[in-house]
Amino acid sequence: MLTRALPYYEFSEGVFEIDEFDCVSVFVIVGEKRALVLDCGNGIGDLRWVIENRITDKPYDVVLTHNHADHIGGAGFFDEVWIHEADSDWSDLLVPPTLEGRKGYAELIRGRENKNYNYDPERDIVDWQKEPAKKILKDGQVFDLGGRTVTIYHCPGHTEGECVAIDDKSKILFSGDACNRNFLLNQNVGGSKEEALRLTLEGLERIYAMKGTAFETVYNAHHDFRGFGSPLGDDVLPNTIACLKSMRDGTAKIIQVPDQLSAEGAMKEVAEYGNVQITWLG
């Protein structure tokens, strides 16, 4: 039996963060009639069982913020998923959600965090039995959960099809990987670095304009720069925008830092603004 020991916490009424052993966070938003699951994690243990037996008995949709393996790795355990068209072709991914790749990522995080997790990589990371059916997510799409609605916004930059979600009841922005303190910017978005910067800025400024009205707090999909169940610092989104502007204008402060995703302890070059670092990816 796959482990069911995924930690979860209802940090706001009807809003749950599930911690996939520090790999990625999965959020579940529960309304009066339906629920919405944001991302599927790397695919360790029985996420579906935890959602259906510990969090909600309501019907639910699964929305994937983007097509990286640590967010779609558990998608094979669901029948259908929503994803933006630009991220919907998984045949040629740089990091496909293969069994080997998913185990490798789990090992990387295990080594980096140096913790003893309650799962066994051999037993609890298993192959998909099927590909989920994909439904195409649209900018502005609204999921009516009953008593609360969640609106999806296309916010490219980390990937071409990255989307974020805003819950109108909790006033939380779920930013996926579109905003965090270690922002990985894909240089292929829009076909050039200039376009990637322009599109990312446009997307994030549109979202930031809704701060104080549509949303108050930000939860990104990894809790390594915030506590489990706690929001990201209020300054991260404006600092990300300021950092992107400095990159666009050629005034960015460029420094070398350890690459958190390198098992060999490699260094990488980042642009830094306040508590935010941005790395070119791809």
Ligand SMILES: [Zn+2]
């Ligand atoms: Zn990602």
